[in-house]
Amino acid sequence: MLSKKTKYGIKALTYLARQENKTPVQIATISKNENISLKFLESILLTLRKNGLLGSKKGKGGGYYLLKEPKEIQMTTIMRILEGPIAMVPCVSLNFYEKCEDCPDEETCAVNKLMVQVRDSSLQIFRNTTLADLCNC
Amino acid sequence: MLSKKTKYGIKALTYLARQENKTPVQIATISKNENISLKFLESILLTLRKNGLLGSKKGKGGGYYLLKEPKEIQMTTIMRILEGPIAMVPCVSLNFYEKCEDCPDEETCAVNKLMVQVRDSSLQIFRNTTLADLCNC
DNA sequence: AATTACCCTACTTATTTAATAGGGTATGCA
């Protein structure tokens, strides 16, 4: 299940991507337009800034803005920052790999076998989709 | 993230699928061989029985057994019973649909748009994979 | 200097997950 955090994050990013010029947009503006709890959104945007997707400007006329062109931002990047692993199990994760405690052998594990396929197909979609594809711009 | 319940369920089902004849297999046997907590496995197998995938036999020589041929059991069926929705958000779920509380319009929603694609690609894999594909038989 | 708006920490509530415990009941065989 996709967390609200990720959902809201994607919505906020598309909102910023739809802006004509790169004027900073206030948190409160996004919060209002996208029906997202202000404080919760604040922490999400902060995460996105710390991970290099957003820039921010303080003081009057301040706010958040995209650091790259929407078409340069892959969904894989966004998903990994907000949601974590793309894979459904750690033992098939490329960026967050962890060995299973049970399961003596990954090679012959039925779950592993299946989830590698699911990971790859999701990955293909997330790689081929950019922020520009998600907003109508 | 895939729940342990689903993971264990798939492992148990493949274990049963690998049996030569359809002799019932005891819970304790599966539990031991697949490193699954006995009591937890018990509840998982019960769910699978109630949903028509497994049959059971009580008393001495009893246990669980598959009701269909492994190649007749799609992964979509197993996933929906154990994990629930295939989709990452309820608003794109085919079998567990729910409208979003936020989000005024699904048509123009960026998250919806993306998650429909992810759902479809996962669905394609789960539909084209049967229990027989997962075990080496 | 005042205002605006980001920045950060800590806390809380609800939900879900992954068990665990402890019996109850049906079946088959001696």
Add this chain to the structure above:
DNA sequence: TGCATACCCTATTAAATAAGTAGGGTAATT
């Protein structure tokens, strides 16, 4: 008939995560 086997069912719990709340601090702009 009785006993052992093995499924069947309910309730409880510990831990983790999600989602949000509260409140104040700090930096930048006008």
